[in-house]
Amino acid sequence: xxxxxxxxxxxxxxxxxxxxxxxxxxxxxxxxxxxxxxxxxxxxxxxxxxxxxxxxxxxxxxxxxxxxxxxxxxxxxxxxxxxxxxxxxxxxxxxxxxxxxxxxxxxxxxxxxxx
Amino acid sequence: xxxxxxxxxxxxxxxxxxxxxxxxxxxxxxxxxxxxxxxxxxxxxxxxxxxxxxxxxxxxxxxxxxxxxxxxxxxxxxxxxxxxxxxxxxxxxxxxxxxxxxxxxxxxx
Numbered sequence: 135x136x137x138x139x140x141x142x143x144x145x146x147x148x149x150x151x152x153x154x155x156x157x158x159x160x161x162x163x164x165x166x167x168x169x170x171x172x173x174x175x176x177x178x179x180x181x182x183x184x185x186x187x188x189x190x191x192x193x194x195x196x197x198x199x200x201x202x203x204x205x206x207x208x209x210x211x212x213x214x215x216x217x218x219x220x221x222x223x224x225x226x227x228x229x230x231x232x233x234x235x236x237x238x239x240x241x242x243x244x245x246x247x248x249x
Numbered sequence: 250x251x252x253x254x255x256x257x258x259x260x261x262x263x264x265x266x267x268x269x270x271x272x273x274x275x276x277x278x279x280x281x282x283x284x285x286x287x288x289x290x291x292x293x294x295x296x297x298x299x300x301x302x303x304x305x306x307x308x309x310x311x312x313x314x315x316x317x318x319x320x321x322x323x324x325x326x327x328x329x330x331x332x333x334x335x336x337x338x339x340x341x342x343x344x345x346x347x348x349x350x351x352x353x354x355x356x357x358x
Contacts, residue, residue, distance in 0.1 A: 138292075169348075176348060176349070176350055176351075177287075177293070177336075177348040178348075179347065179348075225292045225293070227292070227293075237283075237295040237298070238285075238293075238295065239294075239295070240292030240293050240294065241292055242291065242292055243291075243292050
């Protein structure tokens with residue numbers, strides 16, 4: 135298995151532009167998570183899905199952020215409009231099952247820089 | 250989620266065992282204890298998890314105190330590739346893990 139795939143790996147954009155981050159979870163996994171990591175705030179959970187349905191989006195910072203999971207093999211995290219403070223590494227993770235013992239598998243991350 | 254407390258940093262010599270402590274004094278009976286680590290410039294990776302009994306896998310061992318208020322991740326022989334940030338997580342929310350600041354492990358040759 136190729137693991138969790140994220141694209142792009144690096145993104146540089148200007149303030150005000152729309153940014154779309156993509157994630158392909160491990161085949162067969164039914165839970166998907168989006169995280170953001172910065173030096174100041176550490177690793178934060180933004181939103182997670184189970185069976186393509188958003189379960190908890192309380193970590194989404196504001197309305198400029200939105201996430202979708204149209205099918206079991208694809209998810210997007212969109213920022214519109216982007217701001218410099220959105221600069222961070224964004225990780226996608228997937229897990230098999232929804233139980234508290236489920237192991238999460240993380241992708242390599244997308245490093246976003248907003249100028 | 251139960252709050253966890255870990256030392257900010259630890260050092261170890263290569264080839265020696267490393268014991269990484271974690272306090273989770275507010276843990277409930279159904280909270281699992283998970284450990285993840287994050288190598289430089291990579292996403293976090295799962296290390297081990299447990300509920301009550303000590304656990305072993307190919308990467309590490311997890312020793313859980315009898316009262317479950319603390320646990321210790323044991324790397325039996327540290328290598329330079331084990332240098333990473335180690336996160337201890339205790340969660341009840343299904344599928345949801347809240348990462349704290351973790352312990353930065355430095356391995357000296």
